[in-house]
Amino acid sequence: MSDAGKIFSESLARxxxxxxxxxxxxxxxxxxxxxxxxxxxxELGLPLLMIDDAKGGAGGSTGDLFDVLAIAGRxxxxxxxxxxxxxxxxASIHGLTLPAGPVTLGIGSDMANLxxxxxxxxxxxxxxxxxxxxxxTSECVITLVDEQLVVVNNTxxxxxxxxxxxxxxxxxxxxxxxxxxxxxxxQAQMSTDSILRIAALGRAAxxxxxxHAVLELTMQYVSDREQFGRxxxxxxxxxxxxxxxxxxxxxxxxxxRGALELPDAWEAEFECAAAIVRTRExxxxxxxxxxxxxxxxxxxxxxxxxxxxxxxxxxxxxxxDESEWRDALGRLVLSDAETSLWQxxxxxxx
Amino acid sequence: xxxxxxxxxxxxxxxxxxxxxxRSFLADYARQHGKHDWIASWMGHSPQFSKALGxxxxxxxxxxxxxxxAERTFLERYVVMEELLASGAPVAAHWIGDRxxxxxxxxxxxxxxxxxxLPGITRGETFFSIGMSEPGSGSDLAAARTKAxxxxxxxxxxxxxxxTSNAHNNHxxxxxxxxxxxxxxxxxxxxxxxxxxxxxxxLETRPIENIAGEHHFNEVFFKDVxxxxxxxxxEAGNGWNQVTSExxxxxxxxxxxxxxxxxxxxxxxxxxxxxxDLARQEIGRMAAHYxxxxxxxxxxxxxxxxxxxxxxxxxxxxxxxxxxxxEIADTTRKLVHSSDIRSDEFFxxxxxxxxxxxxxxxxxxxxxxxxxxxxxxxxxxx
Numbered sequence: 098m099s100d101a102g103k104i105f106s107e108s109l110a111r112x113x114x115x116x117x118x119x120x121x122x123x124x125x126x127x128x129x130x131x132x133x134x135x136x137x138x139x140e141l142g143l144p145l146l147m148i149d150d151a152k153g154g155a156g157g158s159t160g161d162l163f164d165v166l167a168i169a170g171r172x173x174x175x176x177x178x179x180x181x182x183x184x185x186x187x188a189s190i191h192g193l194t195l196p197a198g199p200v201t202l203g204i205g206s207d208m209a210n211l212x213x214x215x216x217x218x219x220x221x222x223x224x225x226x227x228x229x230x231x232x233x234t235s236e237c238v239i240t241l242v243d244e245q246l247v248v249v250n251n252t253x254x255x256x257x258x259x260x261x262x263x264x265x266x267x268x269x270x271x272x273x274x275x276x277x278x279x280x281x282x283x284q285a286q287m288s289t290d291s292i293l294r295i296a297a298l299g300r301a302a303x304x305x306x307x308x309h310a311v312l313e314l315t316m317q318y319v320s321d322r323e324q325f326g327r328x329x330x331x332x333x334x335x336x337x338x339x340x341x342x343x344x345x346x347x348x349x350x351x352x353x354r355g356a357l358e359l360p361d362a363w364e365a366e367f368e369c370a371a372a373i374v375r376t377r378e379x380x381x382x383x384x385x386x387x388x389x390x391x392x393x394x395x396x397x398x399x400x401x402x403x404x405x406x407x408x409x410x411x412x413x414x415x416x417x418d419e420s421e422w423r424d425a426l427g428r429l430v431l432s433d434a435e436t437s438l439w440q441x442x443x444x445x446x447x
Numbered sequence: 448x449x450x451x452x453x454x455x456x457x458x459x460x461x462x463x464x465x466x467x468x469x470r471s472f473l474a475d476y477a478r479q480h481g482k483h484d485w486i487a488s489w490m491g492h493s494p495q496f497s498k499a500l501g502x503x504x505x506x507x508x509x510x511x512x513x514x515x516x517a518e519r520t521f522l523e524r525y526v527v528m529e530e531l532l533a534s535g536a537p538v539a540a541h542w543i544g545d546r547x548x549x550x551x552x553x554x555x556x557x558x559x560x561x562x563x564x565l566p567g568i569t570r571g572e573t574f575f576s577i578g579m580s581e582p583g584s585g586s587d588l589a590a591a592r593t594k595a596x597x598x599x600x601x602x603x604x605x606x607x608x609x610x611t612s613n614a615h616n617n618h619x620x621x622x623x624x625x626x627x628x629x630x631x632x633x634x635x636x637x638x639x640x641x642x643x644x645x646x647x648x649x650l651e652t653r654p655i656e657n658i659a660g661e662h663h664f665n666e667v668f669f670k671d672v673x674x675x676x677x678x679x680x681x682e683a684g685n686g687w688n689q690v691t692s693e694x695x696x697x698x699x700x701x702x703x704x705x706x707x708x709x710x711x712x713x714x715x716x717x718x719x720x721x722x723x724d725l726a727r728q729e730i731g732r733m734a735a736h737y738x739x740x741x742x743x744x745x746x747x748x749x750x751x752x753x754x755x756x757x758x759x760x761x762x763x764x765x766x767x768x769x770x771x772x773x774e775i776a777d778t779t780r781k782l783v784h785s786s787d788i789r790s791d792e793f794f795x796x797x798x799x800x801x802x803x804x805x806x807x808x809x810x811x812x813x814x815x816x817x818x819x820x821x822x823x824x825x826x827x828x829x
Contacts, residue, residue, distance in 0.1 A: 305452070309452050312452075316826070316827075316828070319828075330828050330829075331829075333820075336819065336820065336823035336828050336829060337816070337819045337823070339823060339826060339828060340766070340818075340819035340820075340822035340823050340826070341766075341819070343450070343452075343763070343822055343826055344763050344766055344767050344822070346452050347451075347452055347453065347454060347743070347763055348739050348740075348743065348767060350452045350453045351453055351454045351456065351739065351742050351743050351746065352735075352738070352739040352742060354453055355456055355739075355742045367734070367738070368738065370731070370735070371734055371735040371738035371739065372735075372738070372739070373735075374731060374732060374734075374735035375735040375736065375738070375739040378732070378735070420728060422731070423727070423728050423731035423732050423735070424724070424727045424728060424731060425731070426727075426730075426731035426732075426734050426735060427726060427727030427728060427729070427730040427731030427732075427734070428727050428731075430715060430730050430731070430734050431715070431718055431719055431720065431721060431726065431727065431730060432720075433719075434716075434719040434720065437712065437715065437716060438711065438712065438715040438730075438734060438737070439533050439708070439712060441734070442734075442737055442738055442741060443459075443466065443529075445460070
């Protein structure tokens with residue numbers, strides 16, 4: 098991690114802690130968009146994290162994403178965090194201008210079903226953007242069509258509002274002959290898969306943060322709650338559940354951080370998919386064990402566990418669902434008789 | 448919770464040359480001697496293989512040169528170990544000495560003990576067994592009752608050890624003994640460790656056949672076995688602390704998720720080009736676990752190289768790793784119908800071997816329940 102990542106994650110931790118305190122988050126329901134929080138995050142310069150120093154950015158790399166996004170996930174921040182950082186980075190690489198305000202992503206066949214026509218200096222885009230995180234509250238959507246990276250300004254389109262199961266916006270946006278002028282599109286310098294890898298790893302880092310928060314909350318609960326005359330944490334069965342949760346959090350965090358820290362991480366097909374698959378599997382295990390430890394209270398809308406576990410359940414299938422990533426990884430391993438699994442495991446060993 | 452949620456992996460990319468060297472050594476050795484005993488991996492006892500490895504300088508490779516070591520890093524050692532395990536090579540003969548007996552002597556042994564035992568270990572000629580478990584002392588090691596009593600010029604050992612792998616093949620065992628009477632309030636006090644020659648007078652080993660029909664285990668009986676003063680390892684009475692750090696080494700290595708990698712290799716090679724959703728799902732998941740475990744495991748090696756005792760991390764990796772390797776036998780069963788590997792005799796042998804040995808993965812070196820207790824303590828729950 099560079100200094101940029103360290104400074105950002107520390108500042109964000111302060112902002113989010115204040116946010117927790119001022120809003121006294123105790124509801125199981127996800128909070129709606131917070132303009133105040135967005136302003137604080139934006140003023141800290143979050144979109145600049147991965148932009149080159151030479152372009153006025155903070156000069157961070159994908160390796161800096163882990164801490165920044167994990168902290169957001171840990172605090173249950175209701176903002177398009179991965180989308181903002183990755184979006185600003187993509188725009189900068191491609192020399193695209195972004196409107197001020199939150200950015201979101203529509204990457205991959207799941208999210209973007211678009212066609213484009215060329216006219217003189219513009220691109221006419223039609224089709225459907227689906228499952229767009231925070232679509233209705235974002236100024237623009239960065240997407241890909243015909244190998245062009247495109248910034249779609251988010252006004253004047255028909256938006257069908259959906260929520261994921263964590264009550265976060267996951268909207269459908271219909272584009273009808275939407276005219277995109279330069280410099281709002283450019284030849285994509287990365288493949289759809291490469292961008293999807295970074296977006297999914299960003300989400301994975303948020304999941305690692307959320308898993309960490311679930312573990313801490315569960316630790317607190319089993320210390321406070323007494324049954325049979327002693328705190329739950331004194332029961333060996335409960336200790337083993339928590340040990341198992343800890344193993345899963347460490348596995349997921351080590352994998353996700355490890356993949357993000359690879360040089361040119363977006364090219365690392367095997368490693369990214371491995372980290373994404375492992376993190377999603379951990380999320381399911383942690384959600385289940387945390388609810389088991391909490392008993393009925395964890396299952397209420399009022400208690401804050403649900404705020405975190407619902408995100409884990411929703412996020413494990415965003416930017417490609419879990420079985421798609423497993424399939425892609427399996428396909429890769431089985432695709433080339435000249436390269437053994439062991440070679441893949443050891444070749445880019447970091 | 449104070450404990451970190453990250454393990455920082457070791458950077459193994461700098462040792463590509465060493466990795467290539469090990470691969471080519473293994474290929475040559477297999478060409479010359481065949482691979483018939485490569486099924487059992489780190490349960491496969493081959494003095495001939497260990498000697499060949501010793502000649503390459505790959506046993507005790509982090510140890511000082513004056514004891515026959517190569518003064519290489521723990522990460523270099525990690526590269527050699529994982530290549531050996533991935534190939535399924537028979538490494539059992541030297542494995543314990545390299546992994547824990549040697550490091551124990553380096554940590555707390557006398558100069559004379561180091562000079563006497565370490566060079567033989569590094570040459571792949573001197574083999575050690577572990578002398579911890581007893582009939583009444585499995586997970587609860589502090590219940591050990593084998594007793595060593597001080598005499599004028601040494602110690603006399605009486606009692607019994609059990610599950611002593613390769614006691615019938617190896618030269619020495621480091622035997623965990625009670626040397627002061629049990630104090631119920633301080634059960635961990637009053638233990639000491641001794642290097643015992645497995646051919647000593649009064650020592651008898653009896654085989655215990657495992658469910659696969661093999662003889663690895665033994666019972667070892669001690670009847671007035673006399674050992675000299677210079678067989679005491681470390682300090683008398685400090686056995687518990689010593690054995691705990693020895694166990695951290697025992698639990699820390701990649702053998703805790705690569706025991707049956709040879710089967711995985713065979714399976715994934717055989718499945719190349721097979722068009723099956725199930726195969727992609729299962730192999731994708733398997734690859735994700737291997738990749739993650741390897742990151743974590745190399746992080747443990749890195750921690751050791753930096754002088755941090757990685758007890759908690761080692762417990763994490765062993766808990767996750769052994770459960771995962773236990774699943775491999777079943778994953779293989781699920782997939783075998785979609786390839787023609789069923790007719791491969793060697794694969795069939797490996798598959799049966801893994802099914803029968805899988806129960807031992809989550810038992811040996813500390814059960815997963817014991818490990819979770821260690822993890823819970825590290826988390827501040829107990």
